[in-house]
Amino acid sequence: MDRNKQPQRIKxxxxxxxxxFYGVVGREMLKGALLGIQQIxxxxxxxxxxxxxVDPGGDPARYYQCCESMLQKDKxxxxxxxxxxxxxxxxxxxIEAANALLWxxxxxxxxxxxxxxxxxxxxxxxxxxxxxxxxxxxISAEAYCVGSNYIWTWETTRVLQEMVSAAxxxxxxxxxxxxxxxxxxxxxxxxxRLRPPVIFNTLVGDSAYSFFRAYHRARLRVNLPPVLSxxxxxxxxxxxxxxxxxxxxxxxxxxxxxxxxxxRMFVERYRAAFxxxxxxxxxxxxxxVCAMLLGRAIQTAGTPDAAxxxxxxxxxxxxxxxxxxxxxxxxxxxxxxxxxARSTTAGTFDVFWQAPQPxxxxxxxxxxxxxxAPLSYKRPRQQETPRGTVPHLRVVK
Numbered sequence: 001m002d003r004n005k006q007p008q009r010i011k012x013x014x015x016x017x018x019x020x021f022y023g024v025v026g027r028e029m030l031k032g033a034l035l036g037i038q039q040i041x042x043x044x045x046x047x048x049x050x051x052x053x054v055d056p057g058g059d060p061a062r063y064y065q066c067c068e069s070m071l072q073k074d075k076x077x078x079x080x081x082x083x084x085x086x087x088x089x090x091x092x093x094x095i096e097a098a099n100a101l102l103w104x105x106x107x108x109x110x111x112x113x114x115x116x117x118x119x120x121x122x123x124x125x126x127x128x129x130x131x132x133x134x135x136x137x138x139i140s141a142e143a144y145c146v147g148s149n150y151i152w153t154w155e156t157t158r159v160l161q162e163m164v165s166a167a168x169x170x171x172x173x174x175x176x177x178x179x180x181x182x183x184x185x186x187x188x189x190x191x192x193r194l195r196p197p198v199i200f201n202t203l204v205g206d207s208a209y210s211f212f213r214a215y216h217r218a219r220l221r222v223n224l225p226p227v228l229s230x231x232x233x234x235x236x237x238x239x240x241x242x243x244x245x246x247x248x249x250x251x252x253x254x255x256x257x258x259x260x261x262x263x264r265m266f267v268e269r270y271r272a273a274f275x276x277x278x279x280x281x282x283x284x285x286x287x288x289v290c291a292m293l294l295g296r297a298i299q300t301a302g303t304p305d306a307a308x309x310x311x312x313x314x315x316x317x318x319x320x321x322x323x324x325x326x327x328x329x330x331x332x333x334x335x336x337x338x339x340x341a342r343s344t345t346a347g348t349f350d351v352f353w354q355a356p357q358p359x360x361x362x363x364x365x366x367x368x369x370x371x372x373a374p375l376s377y378k379r380p381r382q383q384e385t386p387r388g389t390v391p392h393l394r395v396v397k
Contacts, residue, residue, distance in 0.1 A: 008047040010304045012037065012294070013054070013070040015081025015091065016287075020058025021180035022205030024235050025083055025283065029105060031274050032284035033080045036291025038273070047304070049295060052076065058180075058205070060090045067091040071098050077306055078103065080290045083283065084204065085109060085151045086179075092117070101306045103294055105286035107231060107252065109155035110363040116306070118313060119333040120290050120325075121283065122253050125362040127230055128156055130338045131251035132163045132200075134353070135228055140197035141169025143228075146187055146211065147202030149176035156202050156230060159365065172196050177203070182210040188218050195222075201229040208232070209240050216244030226342075233281035234347060242345040252282040253336035254322035255349040266321035279347070280321075289320045293327070324358055333361030 014033050017026035030053065037049045052070055056062035063082065070076040071094060079095065080103040082088040088104060095102045095116045102117045110124035135143065141164045147153030153176060161171055172194060175187050184207075191199065203211050208229075218224060227248045234256055237245040256267060256279050266288070270280045280288075293313050300316070301308035314329035326335050335358040341349035362368065 007045070008304075009050045010047050010078070010298065011050045011052055011070075011074050011076045012291075013052050013067065013074070013076040013079040013081070015054060015056065015063060015066060015079055015087070017058045017083065017087075018055045020056075020205075021207070022058055022083060024239060025205070025233065025281075026055075026058075028235050028281060028284040029081075029083060029287045031270070031278070032105070032280060032287035033291050035270060035273055036288040036295070039269070040291060040295030044295060044299060046302075047298060049291070056087065058084075060084075060086045063087040064090040064094065067094050071100065077101065077304060078294055078309070080105065080287060080294070082106065084179075088117075089151070099306055101309060103290035105290050106283050107286075109152050109159075110365065111155055113331050113333070113363055115310070115332065117332060118290070118293070118310070118327060119331075119361070119363070120286050120293065120327075121334070122336055122338070123331075123333050123361040123363045124156075124159055125365060125368060126253065126336050126338045126359050127251045128159050129163070129365070129368060130340060130353075130355070131228055131230060131249070132160050134249070134251075134340055135198055135200070136164060136167045136169065139225070139228075141167040142172055142196065143169070143198045143200045144172045144191060144194065144196035145174045145200045145202070147174075147176055148179050148181075148204045148207055150179060150204075152204065153202040157200075160200060177207055179204060179207070181207050184211045184214045187211070188214045191215070191224065192218055192222055196225070198225050199227045201227050202231070204231070209236065212240045212248075213244045216241075232343065233283065234279045234349070235281055237343055237347040238279075242347065245343055245347070246345040248343045249340060250343070250349070251338060251340050253338060254282040254285045255339065255341050255351055256280050257341075257348050257351065258322065260321075260323065262319050262323070263321040282322075285321050289318070289322075289325065292320075293318060326358070328361050331361055331363055333363055335360055 016030040054066040077100045083106050107122040229250045232250040297309040297313040300312040314327050317326050337355050337358050339354040341351040
């Protein structure tokens with residue numbers, strides 16, 4: 001390399017809400033992405049990743065505006081971000097029209113695949129399905145569902161409905177509230193009246209925190225079961241409060257308490273960068289992985305061109321804090337290891353189950369056999385299930 005040659009500066013748009021009703025999650029995801037960019041820049045020789053940070057404030061329309069501005073004004077071709085599916089779906093048409101790449105870190109409901117998105121967060125068979133199987137096998141096939149009224153809840157509940165129906169169970173109720181809504185009294189009153197054997201929660205942000213606090217107050221009066229959630233995380237446990245947040249179950253590829261050398265180094269770097277009390281969580285770790293995969297792919301491809309980077313990342317193998325991961329070239333989704341954990345009064349999670357190896361992503365649940373025993377999958381022969389069809393679940397656009 002010519003020592004006098006300046007490294008190429010590659011702008012990366014970071015689309016995370018640091019304010020609004022899920023700002024605590026967005027701020028930590030931003031930290032993860034910035035840490036990954038910092039680590040890539042410390043070793044890269046021919047280029048530097050230049051983060052462009054915006055704050056859409058949890059407003060899907062603002063995500064569209066911020067993304068459009070960075071595409072047109074700043075000529076950004078790589079974005080890391082979007083916590084909610086509402087935000088992702090706002091920016092996706094822009095990303096696809098510009099042939100850019102969105103590196104998506106959050107766990108999500110699936111039923112989507114785009115050549116212009118690298119889905120690093122867990123697909124439904126990697127977090128929704130294991131949690132539902134645990135519920136059916138160890139708790140009950142009858143569940144009371146509460147969630148935020150948007151696509152994440154709609155699709156997650158639909159998957160749950162298919163699975164409990166196949167097990168001979170049912171959904172006792174499905175109660176939805178607007179995003180950011182804090183009024184939980186009527187839901188808590190109904191839960192106390194019905195005494196369901198399990199609560200399945202898909203509330204987001206402030207709505208979830210309000211629910212957990214109200215639910216805890218109700219549990220002081222009557223015996224109620226723990227809550228199962230697909231997205232409850234460490235920073236939220238601290239916001240909810242130690243007693244109200246403890247004893248609930250969630251499914252995720254990553255928890256800060258994982259015991260491996262990669263996670264130990266990651267947590268040390270995270271706290272060195274953001275303070276000794278900082279605790280990373282699943283989507284923050286995944287945001288870090290997004291930045292690492294992006295930087296490594298640019299190094300391999302020798303260019304930030306989206307097509308070249310996409311090809312390079314599909315051949316990469318990375319030892320992430322969560323464990324070994326890789327991108328599936330068929331779907332642009334990530335192989336990850338699902339884990340089940342129970343929250344504690346210390347604001348952490350105790351892992352009590354994990355898959356024996358990274359699980360191939362199945363965003364359309366093509367391979368899920370709801371008639372088999374929990375946690376079992378079968379991949380159909382090509383002639384049995386043509387590519388793109390879903391034997392048990394409908395795809396709703």
